[in-house]
Amino acid sequence: MLENTAIIETKYKLFIERAAAAELVWGLKNKQGWANSSSAEDEEIGVVPFWSDKAYAKACARDDWKSYLPVSISMAEFLESWCIGLAEGDTLVGADWDANMLGKEADGLEVALELLNQLKANNSTISFLNYDSIDDFIAQISDELGDEE
Numbered sequence: 001m002l003e004n005t006a007i008i009e010t011k012y013k014l015f016i017e018r019a020a021a022a023e024l025v026w027g028l029k030n031k032q033g034w035a036n037s038s039s040a041e042d043e044e045i046g047v048v049p050f051w052s053d054k055a056y057a058k059a060c061a062r063d064d065w066k067s068y069l070p071v072s073i074s075m076a077e078f079l080e081s082w083c084i085g086l087a088e089g090d091t092l093v094g095a096d097w098d099a100n101m102l103g104k105e106a107d108g109l110e111v112a113l114e115l116l117n118q119l120k121a122n123n124s125t126i127s128f129l130n131y132d133s134i135d136d137f138i139a140q141i142s143d144e145l146g147d148e149e
Helices: 002-022 054-059 075-088 108-121 134-148
Strands: 024-030 046-050 069-074 092-095 104-106
Touching: 002 024, 002 075, 002 092, 002 104, 002 108, 024 046, 024 054, 024 075, 046 075, 054 069, 069 075, 075 092, 075 108, 092 108, 104 108, 108 134
Parallel strands: 046 092
Antiparallel strands: 024 069, 092 104
């Protein structure tokens, strides 16, 4: 089990690096909406999976998700709409799940914070609708996460 945890953490770090470098993520969508699942830890908690590469998303478009197609989401939209919205709805982000639906499940605010820090390290010039800068976004999420503890 520890080996699986280490692999999942390594894959998650790669998700952060790759998604920040590309400034986009991939989801699976069909006519009914976005692919989603329940948490491996607690079936009462929802998870929406995202991938750092179109091929990774496409590999998961099978079985219950065979009617879904990979759709790209810009990093600004992912951070402002998805990560914030999922956190508010107590739904987790699934990062780079494999075809067996194994991967990291994380709070949207934590994912956003890690992506923003990676974007900052990459000297990204990404702009947002609701935040003045990457630093402003980081500060607001840090405040929000601090309030939760």
